[in-house]
Amino acid sequence: MTQRGPGAPDAPSTRRRRARRTAAPSGADPFFPVAQPAEDPDAGTAGAPAVVAVLVTRDPGPWLEECLAALGAQDYEELSVLVLVAGGSEDPTPRVAAVLPEAYVRRLDDATSFAAAADEVTSMVEGAAFLLFCHDDCAPAPDAVHVLVEESFRSNAGVVGPKMVRWEDPSVLLHVGMSADKTGAVVERVQEGEVDHGQHDAVRDVFFIPGGFTLVRADLFAELGGFDPAIVAMGEDLDLCWRAQVAGARVVVAPEAVVRHLEALAGGARPVAPPADGSELPSLQGLQRRHELRSVLVCYSLASLLWVLPFAAVLALGELVVALAGRDRARARVLVGAWGWNLGHPRRWRAARGRVRAQRRVKDREVRALQVRGSARLTVFFSRLTHQGLDVAQGRSPAEGDGEQRQVDEGPLLTGSVGLAFSEDADFDELDDLGHRSGRDRFGRRRRRPILGTSTARLVVWLVAVFVLLVGTRGLFGNTLPLVGQFARLPDWSGTWHQFFTGWQATGVGTTAPATPAFAVLGALGTVFLGGMGLTQKVLVLGCVPFGAWGLTRMLRPLASPRARLAAGVAYLGLPLAYNAIAQARWDALVAFAALPWIVGRLARLSALPPFGDVERPPGWRGHPLGQVLVLGVIEAVAVAFAPAVAPAVVLTGLGLVLGSALVGQWRGALRALAGAIGGTVVALVLLAPWVVGTLAAGHQAVGIFGLTTAPWSAPTWSALVRFAVGPTGSSPLGWLLVVAALLPLLIARQSRLAWAARLWSVALLSWLAAWASARGWAAPFSPSVDVLLAPAAVAVAASIGLGVAAFERDLSGYRFGWRQAAGAAAVVLGLAGLLPVVAQAGNSRWGLVANGYAQPLGFLSASTTQGPFRVLWLGDPRALPLGGWSIEPGLAYGTSENGVPDATSTWAPAGSGPASTLADAVELATSGRTSHLGRLLVPASVRYVVVVESLAPTISGIQSSTPYPAPGDLLPALLAQADLRQVPGSGSGFELFANTAYVPQRAGRAAGPVTEGSPGTVSWPTPADTAGWFPEMPGPRNQLSYDGNVGAGTFYAAYAPAGDWSLAVAGRHLAEHPAYGWAAQYTTVAGPAELSFSGSPLVPLGTALEVLAWLVVAAALAGRRWWLDWWWQPLARRRSSGPSAAVATVAAEGDPSPSPSEVQP
Amino acid sequence: MSPSHASSTHGLRRWPILVAVAVVLLGAGVWDHHQGAPAVPGAPADLTSAVPPTGAESSSWYCAGGSGTTGGSANAQIQIADAGAQPVSGTVTVVNQLGATASGTFSVPAGQVGVVDPAAIEPGTWVAASLVADGGAVAVSQSVSGATGWAQAPCASATATSWYFASGSTAAGTDAYLSLFNPTTTTAVADLTFLTDAGPTQPAPFQGLVIGPGQLVVEDLGTYVQAQQDVATTVEVRSGRLVAAQLEVATGTAQGLSLQPGSPSPSDHWAFPATTDVSGATTTFAITNPTSSPEPVTVRVELPSGPVAPFTQTLAPDSAWQLTTSGASRIPVGVAYALQVTSSGGPGVVVARSVSWPTALASPRSGSVAGVPAADEAANGVRTWLLPPPGTASSPAVAGAAPLDVGLVNTGTTDVTVRVSSLNGAVATALAGDEAVLLHPGQAFDVGYSALQATAADTLEVSSSGPLAVMEDLVPSGMAGVVSQAGMPVLP
DSSP: OBOOOTTOOSOSSSOOOOOOTTOOTTSSOSSSOOOOOOSSTTTTTTTOOOEEEEEEESSOOTTHHHHHHHHHTOOOTTEEEEEEEOSOSOOOHHHHHHHOTTOEEEEOSSOOSHHHHHHTHHHHOOSOSEEEEEETTEEEOTTHHHHHHHHHHHHTEEEEEEEEEESSOTTBEEESOEEEOTTOOEEESSOTTOBOSSTTOSOEEOSBOOTTEEEEEHHHHHHHTSSOTTOOSSSHHHHHHHHHHHTTOEEEEEEEEEEEEOOTTTTTSSOOOOOTTOOOOOOHHHHHHHHHHHHHHHHSOHHHHHHHHHHHHHHHHHHHHHHHHTTOHHHHHHHHHHHHHHHSOTHHHHHHHHHHHHHOOSOHHHHGGGSOSSOHHHHHHHHHHHHHOHHHHTOOOOOTTOHHHHHHHTTTTOOSHHHHHHSSOTHHHHHHHHHHHHSBOTTSOBOOOOTTOSHHHHHHHHHHHHHHHHHHHHHHHSSOOOSSTTOOOOOOHHHHHHHHHOSOBOSTTOBOSOOOTHHHHHHHHHHHTTTOHHHHHHHHHHHHHHHHHHHHHHHTTTTSOHHHHHHHHHHHHHSTHHHHHHHTTOHHHHHHHHHHHHHHHHHHHHHTOTTGGGSOOOSGGGGSHHHHHHHHHHHHHHHHHHOTTHHHHHHHHHHHHHHHHHHHTOOTTHHHHHHHHHHHHHHHHHHTHHHHHHHHTTGGGGGGGGOOOOOGGGOOOHHHHHTTOSSSSSOSTTHHHHHHHTTHHHHHOOHHHHHHHHHHHHHHHHHHHHHHHHHHTTTTTOOOOHHHHHHHHHHHHHHHHHHHHHHHHHTGGGSOSSHHHHHHHHHHHHHHHHTHHHHHHGGGSSTTOOSOOTTTTTGGGGGGGGGOOOEEEEEEOTTTOSSOOEEEETTEEEEEEESSSOOGGGTSOOSOOGGGHHHHHHHHHHHTTOOSOHHHHTGGGTEEEEEEEOBSSOBBTTTBOOOBOOOOTTHHHHHHTOTTEEEOTTOOBTEEEEEETTOOOSEEEESSOOOOOOOTTSOOOOOGGGGSSOEEOSOSOOBTTEEEEEEOSEEEEEOOSSGGGEEEEETTEEOOOEEETTTEEEEEEOSEEEEEEEOOOTHHHHHHHHHHHHHHHHHHHHHSOOHHHHHHHHHHHHHTTTHHHHHHHHHHHHSSOOOOTTTOOO | OOHHHHHHTTTOOSHHHHHHHHHHHHHHHHHHHHHOOOOOOOOOOOOTTOBOOTTOSOEEEEEEEEEESTTOTTEEEEEEEEOSSSOEEEEEEEEETTOOEEEEEEEEOTTOEEEEOHHHHSOEEEEEEEEEESSSSEEEEEEEEETTEEEEEEOBSSOBSEEEEOOOOOSTTEEEEEEEEOOSSSOEEEEEEEEETTEEEOOGGGSSEEEOTTOEEEEEGGGTSOSOSOOEEEEEEEESOBEEEEEEEEOSTTOEEEEEEOBSSOBSEEEEEEEEOOTTOEEEEEEEEOSSSOEEEEEEEEETTEEOOOEEEEEOTTEEEEEEGGGOTTSOTTOEEEEEEEEOSSSOBEEEEEEEOOSSSSSOOEEEEEOEEHHHHHHTTOOEEEEOOSBOSSSBSSTTOEEEEEEEEEOSSSOEEEEEEEEETTEEEEESOSSOEEEOTTOEEEEOHHHHGGGTTSEEEEEESSOEEEEEEEESSSSTTSSEEEOEEEOO
16 A cells, blocks of 8 residues: 655656755754855755655554654755655554655555565655665754765765664764675674764775665666565675675765664564564574575675685584583574575575676676685674673573563574674674673673682593592502502502511612612501502502592692683693503602692792792791792602602703793792702702612612613604603593693793793603603613603693683783684683593493502412422513613513512512622523523523513403513514423513523422522522522421421522522521522531521611601691791791792892782682 | 783793603603514524533433444444533433433533433433533534434433424435424324425324333324435424424435434524535435425525525425425536525524435445524634534444534625634643634535544534534445534524
8 A cells, every 4th residue: 555645746856945954843963063155045956856755654652753754954955855665554654744755755565675665665656866765763964965965976886874873872873884794794893882972984985884874876776676675684785795796886875875773673662563474583693694585595606606605514513512512402492593594595686696697797806805704603702702701702691481582582683602702793792891890791791700600610621530530440449459560469558568667679680779768658558558459459449539630730830810720730730741650550650740740839839930939938947948848848758659750840840940941031039949959959868868869779770770671662753752641541632632732831921920931831841852862762871750750741731721811811811813713712622522532432441450460460470389489580671671770771671579570579679689680681682692501591590491581461352452572682582492481382572481491489398409509799600500509498388487397417508699598497506608699699408497588677667767757746746736846946947047038038129020819710 | 821811820940840851751752662572572483502611510411323332233332522611521311212221420511522322321222411510611422323324413402392303304215203302291292294295194094103101203204204305304292392303314326314303493594514416416405394484495506716696496385395406407517515504584493414425335325414593503612613513432333433514604795714723631622723713604614524534533623703503424435425414503
């Protein structure tokens, strides 16, 4: 139905109109002051081309009159107004007539959308040069049409748009033309709330004119076929202008023309009209997204579409993932709906595409010149992500069910988590600001806390991590740890203490070197567990991993937020080092993994470098640097007792801190860390004094205590070391990701975070280099355990990841948007993906540790004691041997066990091999082809079996495989060539077992005379006669350090060193001891009851007792009440006044500023 | 970095640590990748007749292939040459094919030669002996003699898991016996493979042969590999280790004895220092490829006047090449030449030389000898070789047994200087003049009979500054090359 307006009997064609400046129904426009009337009112636009303003309305609000009045006030003479009523329940004709009686009103009940209604103008208007498409909520300044038409001619533009300002406040800009990216995503040219100071008042080409007040050349409009009627709302302006560009028309914004725009539709003041077919419409956001995609499908050439469409699809997929991750179902539905609507019904856009192809005058390349580069949405997302955080970028929709909030959601704000960041709704920025000020956004919604911003959230993450640990460890809970690597069975509780206090060890062929204090630690822990040494072992082995992670979070406490510390802790748990240590059965690596974070934390505090200088220190002497060194020394001593290589690792860490500080230009305080590392090491050595003295007594062999030189041919590669892939976990390329993620703080961190990142990376580099050199044997015989040397690097990498998160939180917002933001986001993704290898390995349930060790296939050896006590000589790579030992050559070490497979008393061999070195000499003779009777040469040590270990564990076909550690190629052939070594049938895969056919028991007698005496310090080999006629005597089990039984007349041989510390008494009478082969003992005996007993010096037990006493004192000092120590310490501290403290304060002042209270979140 | 960024780091420098990280991570990675992981050091090349050096704690020798009964076709005699400065003593354990074992002792003065008759310790149709000496620098060889002639070859100083024999024959008039001796304390199980003109064959009776500890098993190859002119034999030991030796008894016109110790592995470089083709005689080099990969083989002949065009052929897996040099026009008759065989395809080949002279003159008139594994000796850094004499003056291997000549050829790529001397007690007499002989790469040198005539019962010692191949011809024989013995390398 159409009707004329009451005051407009004629059609609005080209009839000349008079100016309507005085026709405003409500007097002067309060926003756009009316210019002074020209003396000749018709002089301004007389003879100007006719313009028909097409005002489309539907159930208009109260703003309609103002809009009509503004049109009526235009100073453009040739302006006619055509009001198209696109359905609706209200007939606005009376309102139009009241304000603008000359306007022509036509009602279109079939066309309910703006585009469809506007297109009707082509059949209604003739002779107009321009069509001005108006929303009913736009109020132009009086000269707006004039300016637009002028600019159309001046610029030869096909489409011209004005500067749009806020309806209620014209000083604030809304739009000055708009742009879009290649996927059709709209990009605003002005900032939200940007005040108009004329900064955008230059005429310029834009990609499109936002709807509301758009002047279009009538012929162009006709050629284009008008608006796309399929676009019911949101996007018809983009589509029209894009097609105009394709057709070769310019699209220009003329900012001199100013239009107030209420944006009633986008502002939620009016709903979108339902389609005529009654179908349900999506949200405004959904309409916008589907129409953007439609424009892409319609307006691009096929060649462009071939690459733009996949690009858009990938972006949409990413957005979908983000939306789903953020539980933004609305956003996800919008995306799916947009793509489904377009791709599911290609006929909807195929015809339109054909028309555009026919109209094409300009190539896409030229059209794209006006588009923004890249992805507008992605840019906005990352910008908000980095400037305002992930929570802002991924803000959430209000909870459904809240009526008020739902109303907001369904409104025009295009809200929803990603929607905010991805949409063009600039209110988002405001939301953030308001949220910060009030804790609630402008809609009253509670502002969301940052991800992992609550202790509950962090606890959940920790629980997940613990769950993964438990899942990965579940196979180790029930069963005994297999005899591989250093996981030998612990002796019983009393045996553990005895091993520590006794003055003699059976290792090798016997030694009086003090045992490692690790046995004291084990004994103490075993006491806690009521003597359950198996439980003690498992608690220690499995507890090292979480203990280390805990230490790392404590270490970063002064430096990073709880969230960053959580990231560091999880990253530490995500590094393969600890799990490979379990798989490789390395005590030392596990202990280092547990201890290094605490040690590095102590070094950081000792350095007093910012922000550690501000950390509150314990009162009294413990707060003094010397007290802190003592604490560090205690921690280090415990670690060194189990893993001696921790000592060089600590010094290496100190060096790394100095080096990193020097590199970053702030090295002074770091020297304190190095001094602390050295001091702590000295304290540790003092606390371990008896064992250290025994080690130093080994002379040139002393360095072997740190580790034996491994085979370079089975050494891990550099890349494996950097990935900590020294075992079955982490060998995939994913292992790189955590290391790469750790680079983030070097790129984006500032202040103390940058300084510490540099220090930590220096530590990591030194650690890797040292491990590399050790693995390749470049510093042999100084070859500290590679796994231990990697521990500082693991600490550094994990801590750097934590610093990266801290920098992400604190520093990233200080940079302009660019690659750093992308790097930050990439680091987050890489860090998460870098955890996958460990998570995947958790499925193994044992972290790769085999189920069957050497105790299974070689368990029968212990049954051989019926033929007399014996030793087993183990040969192989140090990493493969299930016991401690000494080196023969790189990749070949040896050790002995008594009467079968070894237990933990053989795990920590003393540095000096003592007379056991004759075993190495004998093996070297065999491998060099200088003997064919190795068995006979092993007789003095009573070696009955020789085991050549070539893999970490026995390989059982179909059941388990293990890491191979091939022995030097000449070893097996040499042993096979020995005339008196018999290869035992049934030797398993991964090891070879030989029986010595010339074996003589450890305690043996014969009727014949003595054997070769030899002389101490020289090698004396037995002759064939020396090995003949022996039978076992005193075969019973060891009673501490004595054996008894009957002996016969003749010669008694005891294969124990040092010979002088053993004595034999027959019938209560001590017999004279004679040397055998230079180190063992032989006695000329008479028949009778006898006792062989150890009668060595009490110095070692005394020393170890003093050591225990020292430990108790230190423990009481550190953990007990302090008053009894402070009585002497406090006066001393007072005398020294503030010397050391002042120094600390001075250095702290020299460093970079301490972090703000918000930066340090304990 | 923008000025604002610089100020925001409070004087901290970002780029040095970035550079350090990049340099270390990438530099070490590139270097490590470029260097690669060191290979697992393999077992040293097998030298089954290597003499342990002076100072060795003990040394063992295993002699197999001979008979030990009156009228036996190849009665064995063992020569023990002590090349050290100390007397050496030891034990001899002899086992016959029936498993009977007996032991004896021996003692050899420094620089002297001792002789052991295994049959005197434990007789048998076939016997094998284990000798354990209480020191190094002891070379042990075995001579066999019978009605058809005699031969001498080094005993084995080590067991092995495989043995290769490049030549052999079961043709009419020739019997071939393979002695498998297990001197270890572990049972060995062996499989035999024969390579004939018809290709490889593995007769079922020769599979899974069980040789107990200390036991001797002798197989007559003609039983199942009948009437084959050329037979190459491979012994693969499934478990345990063995010593293998092949005895050929030719009873036809070209009668003779051949005792070949097996080669424990193929090698890519073999040498024969001196070979002389005689008119009417046939000299054939059997080059066998027992591996699974093709082997391009080059045979280089060095005449005193210089090299001649090499013979080349690519040997398919499990194939043999019988190169008859006596029929090659490029090699003149009556001129001694050195011959070296090299291969480049894989593990290598095994090579033996057979000489036969069917004319009924002096006996023996045929014999075979394995080549000198030049590559293996070079890999072990051998610089000294010993040649035990064919018995002592009082107990010669056969009547009149003596060295005919000693051939030397430089198998390396640089000049070497060589000294040849005879050992008799504490006296070492230089042969071939007092001056060291200079040999260019590939050049051969021959110590003639005249120089050796006075040292028939002495151990010969050859020392060189570089790799060398040493082989001597012995008399009595029908011609040079019928009875030959390779020099025994002394481990450094």
